[in-house]
Amino acid sequence: MNLEKVLAHQFKPIIHPLNERDCMLYAAGIGVGARPEDASDLQFLYEQNLKVFPSFVNVIAHPGGWVQAPELEVDWVKLLHGEQSFEMHQPLQAGKTYVGHFRVTDVLDKGPGKGCLLYMRKELREQESNELVSTVDAVYFLRGDGGSGGTVQNVPAPHALPERAPDGQVLLTTLPQAALIYRLSGDYNPIHADPALARKAGFERPILHGLCSLGVATRAILQAACDDQPERLKSLKLRFSSPVYPGETIATEYWKDGNVVSFRARAVERDVVVLNNGRAEIHPA
Template sequence: MPIDRQQLLNWPFQDVEQTYTARDTILYALGVGLGADPLDEAQLPFVYENGLKTLPTMSVVLGYPGFWLSDPRTGADWKRLLHGEQSLEVFAPLPEAGTVIGRTRVVDVIDKGKDKGALVISERDIIDKASGTLLTRLSSTSFLRGDGGFGGPSGPVAAPHVLPERAPDLTVSLPTLPQAALIYRLSGDYNPLHADPKVARAGGFDRPILHGLCTFGVAGHALLKAVCGYRPEALKSMRVRFTAPVYPGETIRTEIWRDGTVVSFRCLVEERNLMVLGNGRADLAL
């Protein structure tokens, strides 16, 4: 049965209320690799409760509505789904602890054609419950490889950000721990693909892979380190395209081009010389 575009656009998401603590904030930072050097005083505020700061990318684990595309009513072939793109836009700093509301909606469903798949683009607002302040807006593109040809529109689709042709202005190499996926999943994504070798092999991988959103967090860390001076308030937006998975224990090198307040970037795994995040763009408020 083909997917029904109108049904997806009108999917009845419920608001998700989530309370998180300083412990959750620290655990997320550890999951994306902060604190690797216990003597690095610039990283310490993200993993230590005295003067705790919150990583902007932590928004991706808050107010999550669950893996809704696996619901049989969507008609989606969810086993062939890939996370295509992810973005965040920051409107106000994320508190180190608090209660937020996650409000999700589908904004478009694109038909790439039979045997070419479909795109489902959704947005999630992270709202501070106490004040009603919009903190972050997240956008996610899911690539449904098995669901093209349902008769929907073929566009418009936003063009990917084009990286400069010159050599990178900065590079940041950040190692990931062999147990990185096991730590990151404690922030809420318990997909066994990232923990169970048998599930990973069934999915075509020789061992569990790192969560794409963990790689996204590592890229956010690299930007904070290289161009934000570890000031979370300096990162206003960030967008990437996922191109390949990372295995826990690999080193992620982020190549960065700086043009005023616009930053272009991509991430490669050094051990395999393979690009894992592409077409990255971040906007700064300095």
């Protein structure tokens, strides 16, 4: 990786008109609709008084495969999505246009052969008013770029889960075709659709997108702590710890402490933690 060029990379603002169809397709992709006659699901899937599912802020106005630019010299084939967080400043609305402004904020070098962490921020603004709608942060693990230098030396500690037993859990089953639906929201990486390429990448079959798994966990938090009211979700962050396979059941265990909800998610069939160190902040009812 060429650290100087990565830090100096200029991202063009990405304009994203948000229509009702895209909003409903995203919601369907993360499994909303399992309760097809329930108003809690229909609010995201039916055009009458449509609400936009909050975790859609992670997906819209995405910069695409910018790390593949040759001048950056990033070993992008070895990139992994490590962490993701978002904070809602106001809800998304179908029919409005949003603009994503991106920048690389920091790089932490773990040393030769150990990879590095790249920290990236998106500010999502409503085009007409320029009001900030959401702040989205991502951490990427560049396994092949250790020894390239960095800007910081210490990794922020992950959110610590309470040591007591969980206060409850939400079970949500993903569809076998979940990745094929979710990819229509813009992430066409073939390891989520092509069995041969997924095996070549080291997976037994196509895996679910990490941000789709995040969307499923967000559904669980809305059910467990927000009474399915999306406007009550202020922020959410988590670590990706293992991939999910479409068709698996995700059990999201949670702990409530005032307006903070800690959580982790497990693939039930394999008893594997797939999302960890989760923290959500909730607005009071």
